[in-house]
Amino acid sequence: MPLMSGNLIKNLFAGPVTRPYPVAKRRSFPRARAQLLYNPTGCTYCGICANICPANAIQMKEDRESLRINRTYDSFACIYCARCIEFCPNGALKMGVEHLEPTDRKAVMRTAGRA
Ligand code: SF4
Ligand code: SF4
Numbered sequence: 001m002p003l004m005s006g007n008l009i010k011n012l013f014a015g016p017v018t019r020p021y022p023v024a025k026r027r028s029f030p031r032a033r034a035q036l037l038y039n040p041t042g043c044t045y046c047g048i049c050a051n052i053c054p055a056n057a058i059q060m061k062e063d064r065e066s067l068r069i070n071r072t073y074d075s076f077a078c079i080y081c082a083r084c085i086e087f088c089p090n091g092a093l094k095m096g097v098e099h100l101e102p103t104d105r106k107a108v109m110r111t112a113g114r115a
Contacts, residue, residue, distance in 0.1 A: 034099040046089065
């Protein structure tokens, strides 16, 4: 009983053991796979990333009227395997260590380049 009372008193005055996310964020691990960063200016729209993506998170579609290639990236479908980074011949993709903000809205990144 005295031990229990000691713990009870200690816990009454101790702060919460959980982190109040997203106000207080944990520091990222240096090699975390948290966010796929894309540099559209370095991209040649070759389509390799879309072809090797196992989750179909990147898609390329050719618009024959405007002669443009539309590229979409769905971060909700991405499994952060980093294959696209490994195979991109132009270094247009890299992995970020900061996790995306929590959201209930699916946002698809769209860019377009010349066919
Ligand atoms: S592999 Fe690289 S250069 Fe090719 S479409 Fe993907 S991001 Fe662009
Ligand atoms: S990290 Fe993996 S799942 Fe995500 S877009 Fe690249 S290849 Fe696809």
